[in-house]
Amino acid sequence: MPPTRTPEQIRASIEANRRDLGASLEVLRGQVEELTDWRKQLAAKQREAIIAAAVTGFVLGGGIAAVGGIVFGRRRRKKRRR
Structure with a gap:
C-alpha cells in the first residue's frame, strides 16, 4: 500500500x-x-535579407522585362509583316 x-x-x-x-x-x-520580434530577427540576419531582396528584385525585374519583351515584341513582328 x-x-x-x-x-x-x-x-x-x-x-x-x-x-x-x-x-x-x-x-x-x-x-x-x-x-x-521580427526586427531583431532581421537585424541578426541582415546579410541574408539583403541577398534575398536583391534576388527577388532581379527575378521580378527579369520577369517584367520578359513579359514586356513578349508583348511588345509581338507588336513589332506584326508591324514588320504588314
Missing part, C-alpha cells in the same frame, strides 16, 4: 508546482517574445 500524504504535504506540493509553473511560463513568455 502506497504511503499516504497529509493535507499539508499535498498543499506544499501544489504550491511548489504553482511556483514551478509560474517560472516556466515566464521563461516561455520570454522565448516567445524573442522569437516573434
Whole structure:
C-alpha cells in the first residue's frame, strides 16, 4: 500500500508546482517574445535579407522585362509583316 500524504504535504506540493509553473511560463513568455520580434530577427540576419531582396528584385525585374519583351515584341513582328 502506497504511503499516504497529509493535507499539508499535498498543499506544499501544489504550491511548489504553482511556483514551478509560474517560472516556466515566464521563461516561455520570454522565448516567445524573442522569437516573434521580427526586427531583431532581421537585424541578426541582415546579410541574408539583403541577398534575398536583391534576388527577388532581379527575378521580378527579369520577369517584367520578359513579359514586356513578349508583348511588345509581338507588336513589332506584326508591324514588320504588314
